[in-house]
Amino acid sequence: MGFRDVRPNGRERFFEEDEIIVSKTDLQGAITYANDVFIRVSGYSEEELIGAPHSLIRHPEMPRCVFQFLWDTIRARREIFAYVVNLARTGEHYWVLAHVTPTLGPTGEILGYHSNRRVPRREAVDQVRPIYAALCAEEAKHERKADQIAASTQLLLATLKGAGVSYDEFVWGLTNGATAGAAC
């Protein structure tokens, strides 16, 4: 793609509380639709986004296990909410609270995927950041992608267990202002 060379520059960019970043993908995660907010915040043109894998805006500080869990969930025809930090073309990063859903056809077959993203609470981002850092550090101990995902998934599950919550409760606790993630 060529864009893979984008390096994070440590600066954060923001979008408005009343805006929604929208994208749709095909079954493999290639972008099929991008709204104006996504185009503006990501810094890519519509032509660059359409057809590109959604990992185009993947930030290296996002743990692999979160995306694994995301894909496992939506492939099982369920929705998922996740805190995600993305990488804009400028090298800036932006945090979102993403809602990702499968789009189903009349017989229940998955036609594609859809994501809406809103501005997350700052306190939630502050709580998620060290948890994601711990998961990435766990992944960095392993060479193979599969080993990285296995190790960080184990840590994520242990973290949730330590806090006595499910993944959904963890996300909603952060979203509603509960102090979660004490285990990390």
Ligand SMILES: Cc1cc2nc3c(=O)[nH]c(=O)nc-3n(C[C@H](O)[C@H](O)[C@H](O)COP(=O)(O)O)c2cc1C
């Ligand atoms: C509808 C939808 C939206 C997605 N949005 C993002 C996103 O905003 N940022 C991101 O890094 N990955 C997003 N993903 C996940 C990517 O497809 C991919 O799994 C992730 O970037 C990790 O890529 P990698 O496995 O190549 O490292 C999305 C996937 C779907 C199905």
